[in-house]
Amino acid sequence: MSQCSPNALCFGDGLPGAGVPCHAEVNPAGLVLDLGEASAETIPFSSFSIDAGGFDHDHLVLKWQARSGSRTLYLKDPHLIRAFRQAAPPELTAHVERTAQQVRRARHGRRTILLVALGSLVGLILLLWLGSDTLVQMAVSRIPVEWEQPIGEAARSQFLAGQTVVKEGPAVAAVQEITKRLADAAPGNPYKFEVTVVRSDVVNAFALPGGYVVVFTGLLKKAESPEEVAGVLAHELNHVLLRHGLERIVKTAGLVAVVTIVVGDQQGLVGLAKRLGVELLTLKFGREQETQADLQGLQLLHRAKIAPDGMIHFFERLSESDKLQVEILSTHPMSAARADRLKAEAASLSRQTPEPFSFEWSAVQAGL
Amino acid sequence: MKSEILYPGAFPMVRVELAAGETVKAESGAMVACSPTVDVESKMEGGFLGALSRRMLSGEKFFFQTLRATRGAGEVLLAPTVPGDIVILELDGVNEYLVQKDGFLAGADSVKIESKMQSLSRGLLGGEGFFILRMSGTGTLVLNSFGAIHKVELKPDQEYIVDNSHLVAWTATTSYNIEKASAGWIASFTSGEGLVCRFRGPGVVYIQSRNPGGFGNWIRQFIPVSE
Ligand SMILES: [Zn+2]
Numbered sequence: 002m003s004q005c006s007p008n009a010l011c012f013g014d015g016l017p018g019a020g021v022p023c024h025a026e027v028n029p030a031g032l033v034l035d036l037g038e039a040s041a042e043t044i045p046f047s048s049f050s051i052d053a054g055g056f057d058h059d060h061l062v063l064k065w066q067a068r069s070g071s072r073t074l075y076l077k078d079p080h081l082i083r084a085f086r087q088a089a090p091p092e093l094t095a096h097v098e099r100t101a102q103q104v105r106r107a108r109h110g111r112r113t114i115l116l117v118a119l120g121s122l123v124g125l126i127l128l129l130w131l132g133s134d135t136l137v138q139m140a141v142s143r144i145p146v147e148w149e150q151p152i153g154e155a156a157r158s159q160f161l162a163g164q165t166v167v168k169e170g171p172a173v174a175a176v177q178e179i180t181k182r183l184a185d186a187a188p189g190n191p192y193k194f195e196v197t198v199v200r201s202d203v204v205n206a207f208a209l210p211g212g213y214v215v216v217f218t219g220l221l222k223k224a225e226s227p228e229e230v231a232g233v234l235a236h237e238l239n240h241v242l243l244r245h246g247l248e249r250i251v252k253t254a255g256l257v258a259v260v261t262i263v264v265g266d267q268q269g270l271v272g273l274a275k276r277l278g279v280e281l282l283t284l285k286f287g288r289e290q291e292t293q294a295d296l297q298g299l300q301l302l303h304r305a306k307i308a309p310d311g312m313i314h315f316f317e318r319l320s321e322s323d324k325l326q327v328e329i330l331s332t333h334p335m336s337a338a339r340a341d342r343l344k345a346e347a348a349s350l351s352r353q354t355p356e357p358f359s360f361e362w363s364a365v366q367a368g369l
Numbered sequence: 370m371k372s373e374i375l376y377p378g379a380f381p382m383v384r385v386e387l388a389a390g391e392t393v394k395a396e397s398g399a400m401v402a403c404s405p406t407v408d409v410e411s412k413m414e415g416g417f418l419g420a421l422s423r424r425m426l427s428g429e430k431f432f433f434q435t436l437r438a439t440r441g442a443g444e445v446l447l448a449p450t451v452p453g454d455i456v457i458l459e460l461d462g463v464n465e466y467l468v469q470k471d472g473f474l475a476g477a478d479s480v481k482i483e484s485k486m487q488s489l490s491r492g493l494l495g496g497e498g499f500f501i502l503r504m505s506g507t508g509t510l511v512l513n514s515f516g517a518i519h520k521v522e523l524k525p526d527q528e529y530i531v532d533n534s535h536l537v538a539w540t541a542t543t544s545y546n547i548e549k550a551s552a553g554w555i556a557s558f559t560s561g562e563g564l565v566c567r568f569r570g571p572g573v574v575y576i577q578s579r580n581p582g583g584f585g586n587w588i589r590q591f592i593p594v595s596e
Contacts, residue, residue: 006462007461007462007463008462008463009463010463010464010542012524012525012542012570012571012572013524013525013571014524017522018521018522018523018524018570018571018572018573019464019522019540019572019573020464020540020542020571020572022461022462022463022464054542054544055541055542055544056465056467056503056541056544057541060541060542064525071525073525073571075542075571077463077465
């Protein structure tokens with residue numbers, strides 16, 4: 002009995018379903034098969050029908066009728082397969098040669114695609130490593146809007162876990178009305194902005210990717226008019242519309258995020274956002290992004306027929322007083338220049354009569 | 370490496386005995402306990418990109434843990450995250466298994482693990498995504514399932530249909546196609562639900578008696594939504 006290591010799997014009537022590991026060898030007459038029984042048998046080439054099979058179509062499958070029933074043999078070892086193909090009569094292998102060629106061609110094509118993909122991936126990673134903003138934007142632009150929702154949702158639920166949410170009342174209705182006015186006025190807005198009011202003295206608001214807006218009651222208390230709140234929201238909504246949060250994620254997570262996006266795996270991206278969640282909320286955007294959100298915010302107010310004075314006034318109040326210890330300054334450093342730029346921009350907008358909100362601001366504040 | 374299933378059934382563990390210097394690869398987080406002679410290393414199988422591809426492309430497993438009996442013989446206890454059976458297979462160098470991403474619990478160091486891309490059409494339609502793990506080489510392979518594990522043996526050309534989300538592992542000699550179970554392409558495309566795999570023997574298919582996704586949906590209804 003030979004102690005050769007198995008190089009093939011034999012299936013068939015009366016044999017276990019997982020197959021019997023066995024040893025096969027090619028000789029000029031046929032295939033010598035050692036099933037670990039009394040003696041190895043030689044099966045002549047003429048009794049085989051052959052095909053390609055297995056997960057990658059890289060197994061050679063031999064079928065024949067033995068005395069004990071039908072047999073199927075899977076060969077995997079490339080040396081053994083080559084030996085078989087060389088020794089077997091050409092009419093037997095012709096069909097397999099054709100299949101093999103197809104497999105080889107398919108595999109070659111796959112390899113080329115893989116190499117090109119890998120090459121461009123490595124290139125992209127290298128460029129990102131060097132911190133190119135254009136590439137970050139390119140990667141961000143590849144994220145479909147639907148993907149942003151689970152990302153923002155994950156970050157929001159993580160944040161809200163320890164907070165008291167104001168579910169209804171005049172304040173919630175007012176913030177919803179303001180948000181809807183703005184969202185409806187944003188041209189080509191793909192987001193369904195969803196507002197949550199959180200009971201807290203924090204004077205701030207933020208918007209997460211996917212359009213999840215959080216407003217703290219502290220901001221509503223501090224604001225002198227709904228137009229001031231609208232100014233802050235117009236700014237925040239533009240961080241979403243301009244996808245600044247996503248840019249931030251891609252910049253922070255760099256390589257991993259890009260790979261995820263390129264490969265198109267949403268699950269990975271959501272997991273990533275979950276891990277970055279807290280950071281996502283405390284992020285300080287770059288000065289360029291802030292200016293962009295300011296100016297676009299102003300435009301948005303104008304489109305929504307909301308007086309832009311509120312935004313400018315609120316920003317002025319923030320920049321004038323260092324004593325006004327409010328959290329919005331930690332994420333949004335105010336400067337007189339910022340309010341001035343807005344003033345100049347507002348002057349260039351066409352004159353229009355603002356449309357008032359349906360609620361009384363004093364009543365909203367009284368309900369807080 | 371010698372392994373033994375403790376408490377077979379819903380909450381099993383595996384005891385792995387290691388000779389001095391021997392190692393076992395395990396799903397990260399699977400280690401329950403070990404002898405003081407055993408060291409835990411987080412090794413990235415297949416280099417950095419390999420680990421990256423597994424993490425990003427085949428679910429949560431960033432690393433495999435490698436447990437090494439550095440300072441003499443010892444034992445390791447391993448357990449899966451979800452309740453369910455464990456099955457121990459022996460690879461002899463000829464047989465190979467394709468394993469769904471959550472099915473791998475542990476393997477001898479001589480077991481080779483690759484993430485394998487399913488063909489485009491299979492990957493697109495399969496809930497398990499593009500990537501599965503291909504186990505080859507020699508030595509012990511430990512798989513785990515959600516619920517009980519059921520072994521189906523297929524004769525050459527015998528067909529069998531399995532719901533996609535109940536798949537644990539199958540042999541490389543078994544060919545398969547992914548098909549929709551019923552009408553409604555849209556649902557299948559978006560969720561991967563309602564898809565079945567048509568397997569064709571010879572070989573073995575391991576299936577799990579519970580569907581992790583389905584269980585998740587069922588349990589979600591009892592979790593109060595924190596707003
Ligand atoms: Zn801002």
